[in-house]
Amino acid sequence: MADTQPKKTKPETIKSIGEFGFIEKIRESLKTKNSSVISGIGDDAAIFKPASGHELVFTTDMLVEGRHFDFKLITPWQLGAKTMAVNISDCAAMGAKPTVAVVSIGLPKDYPMSDVEAFYEGMKGMGEAFGAQIVGGDTVGSDNFVVNIALIGEVESGKALRRNGAKAGDALLVTGNLGDSSAGLHALQHPSAKNKDITAALIKRHLTPTPRFTVGRALSTKRLATAAIDISDGLSSEIHHLCDESKLGAEIHEEALPISSSLKAYCEAEGLNPLDFVLSGGEDYELLFTVPLTHISQVIQKVPAETGTPLKSIGRMVPAAKGITLITRKGERIPLKAKGFDHFAKK
Amino acid sequence: MADTQPKKTKPETIKSIGEFGFIEKIRESLKTKNSSVISGIGDDAAIFKPASGHELVFTTDMLVEGRHFDFKLITPWQLGAKTMAVNISDCAAMGAKPTVAVVSIGLPKDYPMSDVEAFYEGMKGMGEAFGAQIVGGDTVGSDNFVVNIALIGEVESGKALRRNGAKAGDALLVTGNLGDSSAGLHALQHPSAKNKDITAALIKRHLTPTPRFTVGRALSTKRLATAAIDISDGLSSEIHHLCDESKLGAEIHEEALPISSSLKAYCEAEGLNPLDFVLSGGEDYELLFTVPLTHISQVIQKVPAETGTPLKSIGRMVPAAKGITLITRKGERIPLKAKGFDHFAKK
Numbered sequence: 001m002a003d004t005q006p007k008k009t010k011p012e013t014i015k016s017i018g019e020f021g022f023i024e025k026i027r028e029s030l031k032t033k034n035s036s037v038i039s040g041i042g043d044d045a046a047i048f049k050p051a052s053g054h055e056l057v058f059t060t061d062m063l064v065e066g067r068h069f070d071f072k073l074i075t076p077w078q079l080g081a082k083t084m085a086v087n088i089s090d091c092a093a094m095g096a097k098p099t100v101a102v103v104s105i106g107l108p109k110d111y112p113m114s115d116v117e118a119f120y121e122g123m124k125g126m127g128e129a130f131g132a133q134i135v136g137g138d139t140v141g142s143d144n145f146v147v148n149i150a151l152i153g154e155v156e157s158g159k160a161l162r163r164n165g166a167k168a169g170d171a172l173l174v175t176g177n178l179g180d181s182s183a184g185l186h187a188l189q190h191p192s193a194k195n196k197d198i199t200a201a202l203i204k205r206h207l208t209p210t211p212r213f214t215v216g217r218a219l220s221t222k223r224l225a226t227a228a229i230d231i232s233d234g235l236s237s238e239i240h241h242l243c244d245e246s247k248l249g250a251e252i253h254e255e256a257l258p259i260s261s262s263l264k265a266y267c268e269a270e271g272l273n274p275l276d277f278v279l280s281g282g283e284d285y286e287l288l289f290t291v292p293l294t295h296i297s298q299v300i301q302k303v304p305a306e307t308g309t310p311l312k313s314i315g316r317m318v319p320a321a322k323g324i325t326l327i328t329r330k331g332e333r334i335p336l337k338a339k340g341f342d343h344f345a346k347k
Numbered sequence: 348m349a350d351t352q353p354k355k356t357k358p359e360t361i362k363s364i365g366e367f368g369f370i371e372k373i374r375e376s377l378k379t380k381n382s383s384v385i386s387g388i389g390d391d392a393a394i395f396k397p398a399s400g401h402e403l404v405f406t407t408d409m410l411v412e413g414r415h416f417d418f419k420l421i422t423p424w425q426l427g428a429k430t431m432a433v434n435i436s437d438c439a440a441m442g443a444k445p446t447v448a449v450v451s452i453g454l455p456k457d458y459p460m461s462d463v464e465a466f467y468e469g470m471k472g473m474g475e476a477f478g479a480q481i482v483g484g485d486t487v488g489s490d491n492f493v494v495n496i497a498l499i500g501e502v503e504s505g506k507a508l509r510r511n512g513a514k515a516g517d518a519l520l521v522t523g524n525l526g527d528s529s530a531g532l533h534a535l536q537h538p539s540a541k542n543k544d545i546t547a548a549l550i551k552r553h554l555t556p557t558p559r560f561t562v563g564r565a566l567s568t569k570r571l572a573t574a575a576i577d578i579s580d581g582l583s584s585e586i587h588h589l590c591d592e593s594k595l596g597a598e599i600h601e602e603a604l605p606i607s608s609s610l611k612a613y614c615e616a617e618g619l620n621p622l623d624f625v626l627s628g629g630e631d632y633e634l635l636f637t638v639p640l641t642h643i644s645q646v647i648q649k650v651p652a653e654t655g656t657p658l659k660s661i662g663r664m665v666p667a668a669k670g671i672t673l674i675t676r677k678g679e680r681i682p683l684k685a686k687g688f689d690h691f692a693k694k
Binding site: 020038039042043044045046047048049050052055056057058059060061062063064066067068089090091093094096100102103104105106135136137138140141142143144146148150152153155157160162163164228229230245338 | 367385386389390391392393394395396397399402403404405406407408409410411413414415436437438440441443447449450451452453482483484485487488489490491493495497499500502504507509510511575576577592685
């Protein structure tokens with residue numbers, strides 16, 4: 001932009017306006033009305049009134065530049081929205097309504113204020129879409145960009161969806177399609193000679209995921225699911241977490257896995273195996289959950305119609321001794337190992 | 348240690364045990380019983396039941412290696428305790444009881460597990476001393492060590508101590524002594540030719556601050572203070588925040604400022620001015636609060652006796668038009684500028 005302007009003006013940075021100038025600017029941009037918030041930014045801590053008859057859920061996620069994201073591939077606005085979406089997804093997996101969030105941000109001092117504001121706009125917009133208000137935070141200097149959101153949600157007492165409630169025999173379901181997000185990242189990282197029409201949908205799923213809030217709420221309020229988890233590190237990892245907590249095994253049918261036409265086309269064009277993205281890709285932010293057979297027809301018939309989110313039954317829970325098995329299209333039974341993303345993987 | 352052992356064993360690192368091995372280890376070490384916690388580590392989010400008749404306060408703080416601390420000067424255990432203390436101090440400044448915390452940590456992959464465990468022990472010990480339980484978190488890779496705590500506290504409805512409630516004429520008080528912590532940091536950074544007896548007390552104040560929890564609670568539950576703030580960035584900065592929020596000015600008497608004998612001796616020996624540490628030093632984590640004249644004798648007489656924490660009246664609140672003034676020992680009135688720590692200061 002600068003070279004098209006008659007005079008070169010120095011862009012405003014966090015350094016030029018200072019920490020407290022920055023806080024004042026952010027505070028002004030985050031003024032919203034949420035009746036449960038008694039006091040937001042501007043005190044040692046925010047104050048809010050929890051809803052009576054509810055329990056609270058509490059989650060946090062940290063994203064580090066160069067590890068979780070690359071500003072060459074994602075805009076500050078998208079990153080803000082995604083960081084908030086990741087936390088809301090955790091609330092959704094508990095069947096809870098997001099309420100208030102605090103945001104810590106570590107910034108290089110020459111980071112442009114316009115980018116910081118776009119980042120906060122992204123967080124704020126995504127938060128407001130699901131009822132979450134940013135009520136406070138911390139701002140510090142850092143060599144690279146790092147952000148942490150801590151989010152509180154509320155859920156009717158006793159109705160939270162936990163990981164440990166599944167029973168042997170329960171059906172295993174997922175929302176949406178799996179693998180699109182990681183294929184979108186692959187497409188961003190390998191931009192040459194791609195079919196843009198195919199990749200656009202995958203990239204969108206990677207950059208701007210939508211938390212499955214309405215499904216989580218439908219499952220918790222009507223007590224339709226016995227357990228739930230969000231798929232952040234890949235299906236093969238998350239099924240292990242669900243089974244570990246519920247002390248069960250699981251059988252998953254390869255042919256039942258929900259794969260989008262975009263992912264199929266991308267993998268065909270690039271000579272890749274969709275199953276790698278589906279099982280180990282990560283960042284899907286779909287929900288994986290278990291439903292007693294007595295409720296399965298109600299879930300399959302009503303939840304997609306009410307929420308607009310497709311659901312697919314991909315297998316069932318079995319006793320722990322049977323382990324976690326993938327049943328291939330050919331009918332082979334192979335042990336399914338956790339191959340999801342480990343932040344400290346031995347490479 | 349390694350060279351005294353018969354065989355050189357490779358120390359366990361976060362890389363060698365993996366992210367989920369790490370989480371399992373931390374989860375085991377953090378098992379405690381807190382009746383309000385329904386589910387802690389091991390789900391998408393923790394679940395807890397807020398106390399009825401209470402409001403919740405919500406605060407967060409991020410600390411970045413190389414900006415906020417230097418592992419040459421502070422041990423992992425001390426840093427863990429301090430990070431938790433900083434958050435509890437924010438609760439104390441609101442008059443709230445800390446309840447549950449989530450911890451995000453960014454770690455280089457070769458960071459020794461024994462140091463991570465010491466860090467968590469420090470956080471856990473400090474938390475438990477004030478009623479806070481770690482119920483969840485996030486663990487990610489990072490080039491340098493970064494930690495974020497988000498802490499929830501509870502306070503009886505309507506009794507939170509805010510920054511905006513001070514009235515003109517209220518007395519201005521502080522707990523403890525000011526400037527010790529930053530003088531302790533100065534001593535750590537200038538280790539040559541120091542009187543070790545003098546510096547030890549200052550260094551202790553810097554490395555292991557104690558949140559003024561009991562004072563905060565005494566002030567809130569008995570409605571003795573009209574406003575409060577914790578002194579994290581130096582008195583001269585914090586008085587500006589308090590005045591800005593309460594739309595007032597203040598007068599502070601230099602001769603009333605609480606200065607420890609250690610700070611006096613250190614400054615005498617080193618040719619430094621104690622007032623620089625007292626006004627601009629930061630990291631004191633003392634409370635600065637305002638008391639109506641009708642309550643001042645009760646506060647001065649009873650709170651120190653009940654809490655074991657000394658209090659000092661350092662001035663009074665005045666109308667905003669009078670500004671924020673330091674009255675020197677010679678009776679000069681000089682405008683007091685905010686000189687506290689700005690993370691993005693123009694150096």
